[in-house]
């Protein structure tokens with residue numbers, strides 16, 4: 001077969017265009033959506049991610065103050081800043097860029113974010129709501145994958161989906177979303193005995209591990225749809241996914257490239273969650289004041 005490469009950029013652009021109109025509608029009602037982006041320390045990769053998120057906000061008219069804390073900030077410092085943002089009516093979404101420096105519990109920090117402002121969807125409340133099929137904020141990367149499947153009209157109902165990776169921010173929510181959409185779902189991870197045996201059964205294979213060349217043609221059923229969520233920096237400085245692209249070309253029916261596949265969708269879905277948070281805050285306000 002000829003493998004179709006799925007370009008995430010035009011899909012992300014379409015999402016952002018729809019959001020820009022919703023931001024304009026909110027502004028007409030006197031509400032400017034606000035996303036606080038919190039960065040602790042100097043992690044260079046985190047700094048790039050934060051810069052890209054803030055730039056994407058500016059492009060659709062979302063107010064996005066960057067909250068910088070020094071590398072030696074304590075957990076109490078960070079919790080104090082989040083408390084302030086939780087109480088700030090100009091802020092509808094709060095994102096704390098991960099990973100955090102040593103000594104700060106990422107879990108306690110995530111749990112301190114008001115669930116209705118948790119646009120990353122990492123708070124146990126939001127992951128729990130997703131688990132019971134009542135999602136409020138869906139984590140951005142798995143939400144981006146679902147948007148790609150929808151846009152490409154890739155059927156999910158009744159398909160065997162295999163998710164490789166069980167992180168709380170990608171693998172687990174990804175599996176829950178596919179399950180909710182009617183797939184039969186297998187979750188594989190580092191303790192899976194025979195990974196290839198499992199992945200070969202997938203109609204839809206989602207790989208989110210962070211290990212270059214983890215998946216090659218032996219691991220892919222002919223005609224399968226392969227979604228590569230991995231981002232790996234190779235020794236020559238280039239980027240690669242978890243899937244050996246050249247190996248699976250001609251085997252997979254479709255493949256998301258790295259870079260340019262799932263990546264562009266992640267920020268688009270962060271913007272979507274932020275706009276949703278602002279829309280919800282406005283409608284709550286209207287209920288409260290009966291206008």
Ligand code: GUN
Nearest residue numbers: 095096097098099120140
């Ligand atoms: N670090 C890696 N991915 C993410 C993400 O989706 N959100 C945040 N806040 N940090 C991350």
